[in-house]
Amino acid sequence: MRSFSKICSIVSASTLLAAMMLPASAMALELSTSSSSYGDKVSLIHNDYGKEVVIKSDISIDELQKIRDTVRDQSRQIEELKRSSGSSSSAGSKEVDDLKNKLKEQDRQLETLGRQVEDLKRNSGSSSNSNNSEISSLKQKINDQDRAMDQLKRTVEDLSRKVK
Structure with missing residues (x-):
């Protein structure tokens, strides 16, 4: 769960940075101090005809967690294969x-x-x-x-x- 909160912090920080980069007139974004949950979607910066806008992606926090776990497992398996084949x-x-x-x-x-x-x-x-x-x-x-x-x-x- 600790790594989940780390991912949420990174995602929240990137969303905050994206919001800060927008001109004041384009800010229609509300920032909250509540914690994120697994179903939350990752926010992205999108270039909309020359304007930088924050949009919600189709990628959820739990999907990011699954991808990270899969990469870890595959790395471990590769290392085991290297050791066993040697x-x-x-x-x-x-x-x-x-x-x-x-x-x-x-x-x-x-x-x-x-x-x-x-x-x-x-x-x-x-x-x-x-x-x-x-x-x-x-x-x-x-x-x-x-x-x-x-x-x-x-x-x-x-x-x-x-x-x-």
């Missing part, structure tokens, strides 16, 4: 970084497995059954790691698009 993008960025690190680690593991396979091939000469099963097992691990890495790459790309 935190979600940083969380998405952290996820992308984590996935990139996992990809690097898997690349290192694949290189190690590849070297082990090459060492086994060189050392086995004529392949025995146990060496063949080890090689097959290592090849299977490499293929599994390769598929997992492809899946992680796709996930990282999807997250990167979402973060942008």
Whole structure:
């Protein structure tokens, strides 16, 4: 209610100023000390063919109050959106970084497995059954790691698009 009286004071002051700007012969305006209410209309200064006149507008005090409240609510919502979108993008960025690190680690593991396979091939000469099963097992691990890495790459790309 305090802000309502502030709006009324501003409106009353502007009406008073408008009345004071009029020439004495044009003053047919009665000033009152009673308080305004929500249904009261805002007074405006209007140029009527070169004469400045005070007119009653179609805007009421309660409409001004509603407009002010709407602007406040929208400002608050905008600030909340700014805060929430900033935190979600940083969380998405952290996820992308984590996935990139996992990809690097898997690349290192694949290189190690590849070297082990090459060492086994060189050392086995004529392949025995146990060496063949080890090689097959290592090849299977490499293929599994390769598929997992492809899946992680796709996930990282999807997250990167979402973060942008």
